[in-house]
Amino acid sequence: MRRNRNRKTNTDSIFPLKIDELKKIIKDKFEKNPDLTFNTYEQNNKKIAVFFISYQTDPDKVENFLLEPLLKIDKEWTGPTIKNEIPLSPAATANKLEDILRNLIIGEAFVYVEDEDAAISYALIHKEKRQVSKPENETVVLGPQIAFTESLITNLNVVRWSLRSTDLVLEKILIGKRAPREVRLIYMKSIANETHVNTMRQRLQDLDVDEIEDSNVLSQYIEDSSSTIFPQFYTTELPDRFCYTVGKGRIGVLVENSPTGILAPSTLFSFLESTEDLYMRWNMGSFLRILRFVAMFISVILTPLYVAAVTYHYELIPPRELITLGQSRAVVPFPPIIEALILEFLIELLREAGARLPTKVGQTIGIVGGVIIGQAVVQAGLTSSILIIVIAMSALASFTAPSYLMGTTIRVIRFPMIFLAGMFGLIGIIYGICFLIIHLLKIKSLGEPYLAPVYPFRWADLNKALYRAPYAYQYKRFLSFRPKDLLRFKKREAIKKHDIDE
Amino acid sequence: MKNTLLGMLVLLMVLLTGCVQPKPIEELGIINTRGVDIMENDKIETTLVFLKFNSRDQNISKTITGVGNTIKNARNKANFKSNFQLTPGQIRLEIYGKTTAEKGLLRYLDTLIRDARVSDTMYLTVSATTANEIITSTQNQESGMNIGKFLHDLIERNIKDDTIPRVTLQDFVHMFYDKGQDPYLPILSIKDDAPAITAMAIFQGDKLVGQISLDETLLLNLYNKTFNVAPLEISLPQKPFDKFQRKSNQDGHAEDNFYIVMTVINGESKTKMVDVQNLKFQTNINLDVSLLELTEDINIKNPKVIKLFEKEIEKDIKQQYEKLLSKLQEMNADPFGYGNIYRTKKPSGNLTDSDWRDKFPTIKVDFKVNVRILHHGTTP
Amino acid sequence: MDVNVTIKENIRIRAFYLFFIIVSIQIGVGLLGAPMYIFTEARQDSWISIIIALVYLLLVLFVMFRILNQYENADILGIQVDVFGKWIGKALGTLYIVHITIALLSVLVTYIEVVQIFIFPELSSLIIGFLLLSLIIYGVLGGIRVVIGIVFIIFFLTHWLLFLLYEPVMRMDMTHFQPMFHASIIELFKGAKATSYTFMGFEILFFLYPFIQNKGKAKFPVYLGACWSAGIVLINTVIAIGYFSPHQLEHLEWSVLSLYKIVTFPFVERFDYIFVAVWMMVVLTTMMLLMWAITYGLKRLYKIPQKTTLYLTSFILLVICGFISYHYLVIALTDQVARIGFWITYVYPFLLLPLVLLKKRFRKNKKGSEGK
Structure with a gap:
């Protein structure tokens, strides 16, 4: 009677029960799943069950530190004695089935003594992970040559070592209804703007999804506007960049199993800013940064200008260039806009092929595309040689963006600009630029204007x-x-x- | 959602129907040089040099003629003979035949000013005979030569060297509309089977009335703008220099004059009106020169010689200016722009054309030339 | 409707943006033709006319500030209702907005004409109008803060065009300015009046004032803005007078554009084309500010949602600009705007100020007697 009442007050608890019952319950949950190890031992007439998923736990630790003391020491085991005697830390108790199952999956080993009120668990987690390695996507010449890995623990470790301050907060949030994943909200509590932190926390907590695949996916879930082409949060794989930004008062988000961190709020300018600017002397850093702005401008404007000038505004072309341009255009059977689009398309194909193929083959593709196809295309009279230079230059310029996302954005923007230039000439180009300006003014990143500090001006x-x-x-x-x-x-x-x- | 869809549809429709007629450069005959001649029956003949872009043909420039009542009409007529659409947006040079210029250029200027497509930086010139002749002069020679570009570069180089004044459309229009100044244009004629600049045409209003030599043109140019580096050749009398001659001429003094060539490093002029009632002007011309070449061997180490040189050069230039002025007064054309200065002195600030035409032949100018020889090369 | 308006904190703007707003709204299509209009009246002394105009402009602005400062946080629409009562006040407010709408139309139509003359003679007005209005709609949908952002950024993106004027400056003929001080006082004032279309637009201050965060600092940027735009008009006029001969300038419709015809670079042969295209940005800022004023004003007066007004006005403007294609119509429209605008923007504030002051005194007395 008393036990019954007890059970009622603590409805979720499945204990106490017999080992066999427990085994049945657990095995049922892991139907057709041969990986669950469920061992039963008998010691001083007490049945003890030890269960874990074999490859999620560290087998050495289980054997040496759990099973060995458990079976060697001649004692009447109860919950508290196990906690006291077994030389492992930390020991946790669990009496709910969901807890047990959840922790079982992430690699805890459970010990249950028959008829006890709770099972005891040890985190003997075994997680395969990559060693920290050089950054692949955001390469820098100067500065730390280390990138985030897929292991959250490693990443946190790296971040903590960089920002050794008690100010650093690493809030833990679980996201995903079906397959939850650990997400860390990282900020400096004495610096970061309270509103930003709250907004970000709110957005993360309110997220009602079954699962998130990656931090890039997460950043798309929580960004301000999903209709725009511009990325609103900077995603980086560089711990130094991450820590630098967090240290200056912005917010970082790290996601388990994702080698990229999210930084928010971000401005348009932060996408064109490399950590290298900081490691360089200030004058060189400034030069490179301005160079990148110019590159972005060239990348967006150059091909459309060519199209506009050749299609409508022959008056704009200086006499000397006019002859070269005209002669190279004369062989081409298409209107300039089609010509430009074909070549832009070709460049995009090359880039995509180079990115998809293994590194060694990818390099070959670059040579094949750049030299051989380029040569052949001009000789076959499909495009003019001047346009090849124009397109190559604008493609090159777009690759200078430190953020791969922003580089892609810039390259995509070029296509509507070419269309506009092909339809309305210079007027079309200016229309496009005006549209972009208005669009950028409307974008917000975590509620902050995207074009800050240019507008609102600081x-x-x-x-x-x-x-x-x-x-x-x-x-x-x-x-x-x-x-x-x-x-x-x-x-x-x-x-x-x-x-x-x- | 429905609204956005509708919006997109409207946008698409507008964009599809709204395209401007494209003019890709390979389909255009881009006129580079235009010659205008007036024919006996008062019709206009235009000779157009245009660029056409063709993959096979190395020779990209082509000449075509058309006859019509107006320039535009003549161009359209010419277009019947060509498979390219002739466009005026890149005209760099316009040549007028002599008779055309004598009858007045105003009617041709109008089309140039009115059409926003036409560049203001194009050069205007006058042909000694007809424009057609200049343009077709080289046709039989080198096949690859682009006559339009050649003529344009010829004039441009001379302007850059300060040997002739700048003669863009804008300059001509400016001088033409300024009541107190008359325009001028270079004259092209054929020398040794090739076109060359041979003189400067002086206009009275829009009508050609006479011409001055290239040496005189240099003086005119010196008056109108600040010089930087321009060569200047002057002949000086031998006599005053006799005693500084380093080795006496064995043959005796065969010639009375000798020549010196110098570079004007810095030349500027200033004119003011000293007497409004009697139309008296004073023009100060300051020249900093560097001696380049002497046809006689004279020792110029002596500062006295330098002073002597300066004095003689001043005298000579002053004479040249006075000669030029009287020549221009005979033509009754004022390319110097003394009328502008006169206008600013008039209380009403207004000057009519006829007013100045009456007065210009009577003006008196006191030319004050001030020459400084700064360098004389490595040999003393 | 309330006389005073409460503006949410997040759509307030800092006072220094007023500088850019005033400059952007004054410098527009008006500048392109201004030298000719001023020169026809005041000849070589046009620069004096511009300075006279500037002084008068500053005076008007001073009066406008006096009017606005009598209230806590009011705009012209509220003030008119307060002074003239509900019906007349609202009618006057409507008149004001109609004036702004017509001004907007004249800017739109003029720019379309410039494009057709200089770049695309065959492009239909409807399409250029559509392009411009679509940008205006997109911008104004973002609200006042976005509009001001555009104004601010475009200010910097277009002012480099001024540096290109060095080429015409080199070719200036100083004798065109002599004899100086030749024009009579009447001519000078006529010349000053000829600038009225160019300088128009600063009445936006009457609408924007409640949005200013730090009103104490609002005066300086406004005065500076007026001086700046007067300076730009002055520079362009002076260069045009020096560069063109008088007879030429009298008959030159878009003289400022023609100044850019001789600017060439090794990589761009003709800068006037670029100028016309880039000028679209300048015109855009003017139109956006005006359009915003229309939508906001109608909301204040009749509580019509801003979006409705925005779409409807754009549609009407588009239809109208499809019809106006004759040059003389464009000129007539501009003249009309200049004439009516002259009374509304340059004279009306002087009439309004005494009324506002009277009303205030009256109200004070009333309060005083009630207090007793």
Whole structure:
């Protein structure tokens, strides 16, 4: 009677029960699943069950630290004694079936003594993981040559070592109804803007999905606008970039089993900013950053300009170029817009083929595409040789974007621009540019304007977005995102100007 | 959703129907040079040099003629003879026949100014005979030569060298509409089977009235703009330099004059009106020159010699200017633009054409030339 | 309707943006033709006319600020209702918005004409109109903050065009300015009046004022903006006078555009084409601000949703600009806008100010007597 009442008050608990019953329950859940190891031992007339999934646990640890003491020590085992005597930590107790099943899957080993109130579990997790390696997608010349791996633990470890501060918060959120996955919300609690943290937390917690595949997928679930072509969160595989950004007051998100971290809020300019700018001296860093802006502009504008000039505005072309351009155009049977589209398409094919194929073959594709096909296309009279140069230049320019996502965006934008140029000439190009400006102004990243600090205009932030000032002058954090603590350090004496011979 | 779909549909329709007629360059005959001649029956004959782009043919320039009542009409007539659409957007040079220029250029300028497609930087020239002759002069020679480009570069180089004044459409129109100044254009004629600049045509209003030599053109140019590097050749009398001659001429003094060539490093002029009532002007011309070549061996180490040189050169240039002015006064054309200065001095600020035509022949100008020889090369 | 408006914190704007707003709305299609109109009146002393116009402009702005500062957070529509009562106030407000709509139309039509003359003679007005209006709709849908963002960014994207004027500057003829101080006072004032179409548009301040975050700092950017745009008009006029001969300039419709005809670069032969295309951005900012004022004004007056007005106005404008294709119609429209606009923007504030002050005193007295 009393037991019954007990059971009623604690409805979810399946214990106490006989080992056989337990075995049946567990085995039922793992139907047709040969991986569950369920061993029963008898020690001092007490039945003890030890069960785990063999490849999810570390077999050495199970044998040496769990089974050996358990069977060697001659004792009457009960729950508390096991906890005390077995030289493993930490021991957890579980009495709900869901808990047991969930932890079983991620590699905990369970010990249950017959008729006890709870099972004891040890996290003897065995997780296969890749060693940290060099970054593949965001390569840098200077700076740490390390990339995130698929293991969240490793990633957290790397992040913690970079930001050794008690300020660093790593909130744990589980996302996914059917197959939950651990997601960490990472920020500096004394710097990060409260609103950003709350918004991000809210978005993560409110996510009602069955599962998330990757952090890139997650970032698409939580971004502000899904209709735009522009990425709104920076996804990086570089721990130094991740830590730098988090350290300056933004928010990072790491997802289990994903080698990329999400950074939010991001601006358009952060996509064109490489960590290398920071490691370079400020003048070179500024130069490279401005170079990238110019490259993006060229990439979007160059082919459409060619199309517009050749289709409508022959007056624009200087006399000398006119002859070269005209002669190379004369052989081509298509209108300029078709010509440009064919070649752009070809370049995109090459890029995609190069990315899909194994590295060694991929390089060959580059040579085959660049040299042989390019040559053949011109000789066959399908495109003009000038256009080859134009397209190659704009493709090259688009590859300078540090973020692969942004590079792709830029390349895709080119197609509507070519169409507009082919239809309305210069007017079409300007139309496209105006449309882009308006569009960019409307985009928000985590509720913050995408074009900050240019609009809304913040003079103090320009040195972090458009160019790079010497570090002595970068004593403020990013004002546009209103961090809790604006000043990084006191305006140093170094800034003070000295007179000659002082 | 329905709205967006509808919007997309409208957009698509507009875009599909709204395309502008494309003009890809390979389908165009891009006119590069245009010659305008007036014919006896008052019709206009245009000679067009245009670029056509053809994969097979190396010779991209072609010449075509058309006759019509207006320039546009003549072009359309010419277009019947060509499989390319002739377009005026890249005209770099326009040549007028001599008789055409004498009858007045105003009617041809109108089409150039009105058409927004036509460039303001094109050059205008006058042919010593007919425009057609200049353009077709080289046709029998080298087949690959692009006559339009050749003529354009010929004029451009001379302008860059400061040997002739700038003669773009804009300059001509500007001078033409300024009441106190008359325009000028270079004259092309055929020398040794090839076109060359031989003189400068002086206009009275839009009508050609006379011409001045290229040496005189240099003076005109020196008056109108600031010089940087331009060669200047002057003949000086031998006599004053006799005593500085390094080795006496064995043959005796065969010639009375000798020549010196110098580069004008910096030349500028300033004109002011000293007496409004009597139409008296004073023009100061300052020249910083560097000696390049002497036909006589004279020792110029001596500062006195330099001073002497300067004085003689000044005298000579002053004379040349006075000669040029009287020549122009005879033509009653004022390319110097003294009328502009006169206008600014008039209380009403207005100057009518006829007013200045009456007054220009009577103006007096005091040319003050100031020459400084800064360098004389490596040999003293 | 309430006289004062409460604006949500997140759509307020900082005062310094007013500089860009004033410049953008004043510099538009008006500038392209301005030198000719001013020159016909004041000849070589046109620059004095522009300075006179600027002084008057500053005076009007000062009066506008006086009017606005009498209220807590009001715009012109609210003030008119307060001063004239509900019916007359609303009627005047409607008139104001009609004026803005016609101004918007004239800008649209003029730019379409410029494109047709300089780039695409065969492109139909409907399509250029459609392109422009689609951008306007897209921009205004983003609200005032997006509109101001566009104004701000385009300011920087277009001002480099001024540097290209060095080429015509080199070819200026200084004798065109002499004899100086030749024009009579009447001519100078006529010249100043000729700038009215160019400088029009600053009445947007009457609508935008409640949106300003820090009103204490609003004056300086506005005055500076007026000076800046007057400076641009001045520069262009002076260069045009020096560059063209007087007779030529009198008959040159788009003189500023013609200035760019001689600008060439090794990589671009003709800059006037680029100029016309880039000018689309400049015109766009003007039109967006006007369009925003229309939608916002109608919402204030009649509570019509801004989206409805936006789509409807755009549609009507598109239809109209399809019909206006004769040059003389465009000119007539511009003249009409200039004439009516002159009274509404340059004279009306002077009439309104005493009324506003009277009303305020009256209200104070009433309060005072009630207090006793």
